[in-house]
Amino acid sequence: MTGPAGPADYFQEVRETFRRARRSAGPGVLDMDYDIAGQVVRLCFANPVLVPILAPAFEHLRAEPVSSPALTLCVFDLESTRAGLPPGPWPEDAPATGAQWLYDDGTLRLHNQAGEALSLFDSALGVGIYCVPSARTVPWYESGSPFRVILHWWSGTCSRRLVHAAAVGTASGAVLVGGKSGSGKSTTALTCLEAGLDYLGDDYVMVSATPSPAVYSLYSVAKLDPDNAYRFPKLKGSVSPRGNLYPAEKVLVFLARDYRERLRSALPLRAIIIPRLAGRRQPAVQRLSPAAALAALAPSTMFQLPGAGGAVLETMGQLVRELPAYVLELSPDMSGVPALIAELVA
Amino acid sequence: MQVKLAAKEQEASEKGRIPIANVKLAGWGDQGMDAARYRINSPTVVAQTIDGEAVVINLNTGCYYGFNPSASAVWDRLGQGLSAGEIVTAIAGSAGAPGAPATAGRLPPEEIEAAVARLIGRLLEDELIAERGGAPADPAKETRPLLAFEEPALTKYSDMQDLLLLDPIHEVTDSGWPVKKPK
Numbered sequence: 001m002t003g004p005a006g007p008a009d010y011f012q013e014v015r016e017t018f019r020r021a022r023r024s025a026g027p028g029v030l031d032m033d034y035d036i037a038g039q040v041v042r043l044c045f046a047n048p049v050l051v052p053i054l055a056p057a058f059e060h061l062r063a064e065p066v067s068s069p070a071l072t073l074c075v076f077d078l079e080s081t082r083a084g085l086p087p088g089p090w091p092e093d094a095p096a097t098g099a100q101w102l103y104d105d106g107t108l109r110l111h112n113q114a115g116e117a118l119s120l121f122d123s124a125l126g127v128g129i130y131c132v133p134s135a136r137t138v139p140w141y142e143s144g145s146p147f148r149v150i151l152h153w154w155s156g157t158c159s160r161r162l163v164h165a166a167a168v169g170t171a172s173g174a175v176l177v178g179g180k181s182g183s184g185k186s187t188t189a190l191t192c193l194e195a196g197l198d199y200l201g202d203d204y205v206m207v208s209a210t211p212s213p214a215v216y217s218l219y220s221v222a223k224l225d226p227d228n229a230y231r232f233p234k235l236k237g238s239v240s241p242r243g244n245l246y247p248a249e250k251v252l253v254f255l256a257r258d259y260r261e262r263l264r265s266a267l268p269l270r271a272i273i274i275p276r277l278a279g280r281r282q283p284a285v286q287r288l289s290p291a292a293a294l295a296a297l298a299p300s301t302m303f304q305l306p307g308a309g310g311a312v313l314e315t316m317g318q319l320v321r322e323l324p325a326y327v328l329e330l331s332p333d334m335s336g337v338p339a340l341i342a343e344l345v346a
Numbered sequence: 347m348q349v350k351l352a353a354k355e356q357e358a359s360e361k362g363r364i365p366i367a368n369v370k371l372a373g374w375g376d377q378g379m380d381a382a383r384y385r386i387n388s389p390t391v392v393a394q395t396i397d398g399e400a401v402v403i404n405l406n407t408g409c410y411y412g413f414n415p416s417a418s419a420v421w422d423r424l425g426q427g428l429s430a431g432e433i434v435t436a437i438a439g440s441a442g443a444p445g446a447p448a449t450a451g452r453l454p455p456e457e458i459e460a461a462v463a464r465l466i467g468r469l470l471e472d473e474l475i476a477e478r479g480g481a482p483a484d485p486a487k488e489t490r491p492l493l494a495f496e497e498p499a500l501t502k503y504s505d506m507q508d509l510l511l512l513d514p515i516h517e518v519t520d521s522g523w524p525v526k527k528p529k
Contacts, residue, residue, distance in 0.1 A: 180505070180506060289397065289399070290396040290397055290399075291396045291397060291399035291400070291401055291412065292412070294394060294396060294401045295401045295410065295412050295503070298401065298403065298410075299403060299410045299503070299506050300506060302392070302403050302405060303405070303408055303506050308405075309389050309392055309405070310388065310389065310392040313392045313393070313394055313401075313403065314394065316394075317394035317396060317401075320396060321396055
């Protein structure tokens with residue numbers, strides 16, 4: 001009796017499953033190249049089913065095709081391709097949903113979010129594989145921040161780090177807006193976007209600390225709490241093309257069409273800000289110590305991304321050592337925030 | 347001057363808090379000077395010390411910590427492999443250094459020793475460090491001199507613990523087979 005494959009064999013078997021699924025889909029190239037953090041990333045879809053769900057978030061980063069992308073990401077679902085996965089390197093009695101499994105030997109990484117998505121990455125090959133059971137079951141947030149786990153792993157191979165933060169600024173540079181979910185990152189970023197500032201992301205971006213701090217855009221989709229949507233009437237026309245598919249969740253706002261000229265792919269970083277609800281009449285900034293900035297910035301990244309370890313924290317440590325950090329004390333009236341941020345990056 | 351050590355905790359939801367004064371240290375003998383050495387519990391525990399203040403994250407428990415300068419000085423030296431006794435000697439030896447406050451030299455070593463012992467007990471309790479073999483310290487690493495020894499304190503945050511507890515990640519062993527993450 002043959003048991004489940006080990007991690008390396010499993011990766012190859014899933015990759016072969018993707019190839020077969022792609023061949024069976026017939027002619028038609030479904031490869032798209034994107035400039036992500038100064039590198040070309042190619043999305044290879046087995047068939048068109050997942051394209052409208054997972055590709056639009058990268059629309060603002062489309063690049064000319066190249067012969068050798070830095071990362072090739074193979075994407076497929078089991079339902080439309082009628083494919084089946086081989087037994088994985090996890091227990092046969094593993095729960096169908098609600099558990100995560102992680103393998104990480106430094107080169108090969110597997111992450112199984114049971115029932116939702118399988119993410120595989122081989123850094124030696126520069127190949128990632130993303131598989132979901134069905135287009136119908138793709139988690140709502142994946143449209144806003146697709147392939148987050150694989151991009152997190154890949155970022156470490158090219159001196160970048162994926163972080164849970166927003167970033168906005170001007171041509172002079174950007175601020176990194178850190179803090180846990182619900183702390184005001186999206187509200188701050190979208191307030192600045194509507195006021196005419198440049199936008200790189202409201203939830204996840206990539207950063208580098210060397211040779212000098214910089215931030216890179218990943219997604220041009222903002223996530224907005226429905227209770228907070230009244231603040232942004234101009235964004236109403238850019239809400240999710242998937243309609244009311246996730247009525248209980250956040251609203252996805254696709255920015256690439258209406259705000260293309262304000263979406264930046266990269267900017268130098270000038271400061272770190274941590275929003276806090278302060279009940280002030282007007283928003284204000286207060287200087288924050290580097291250690292306090294790290295404590296506010298790092299944990300939500302570290303706890304969310306599988307396999308995020310000392311190297312990720314070290315990059316964020318470098319950033320707080322080199323950049324001034326501030327608490328952004330928010331007020332119900334956010335109209336003063338863009339000017340404060342423009343001043344910080346000037 | 348009385349040196350008091352207390353692990354301050356500001357978290358809203360921490361359970362099972364243990365008074366650090368009651369923690370007994372493995373290897374801490376009646377002689378009063380511990381020769382045991384410790385290691386940072388990496389890769390589960392990751393840390394950065396910036397401007398003399400350590401930020402420590404326990405990826406297993408979902409808790410993270412801010413250390414004050416005295417606790418950070420002990421933490422950094424533990425990470426270098428110094429024993430508790432060596433740490434006490436190093437800290438006591440900082441007294442009188444240029445810029446040191448006048449009070450620094452008045453602290454009896456036994457009070458510094460007691461404070462270091464209690465902090466080590468708390469770090470062991472929260473599984474941030476573990477005892478290791480008695481290899482010599484790494485003299486190559488430099489640590490920031492501690493000019494004034496105050497109450498070593500750490501602030502523990504558990505506001506993101508739910509992220510882990512709701513959705514535990516199961517690591518795999520070297521053999522490639524998953525094991526359930528210990529709670």
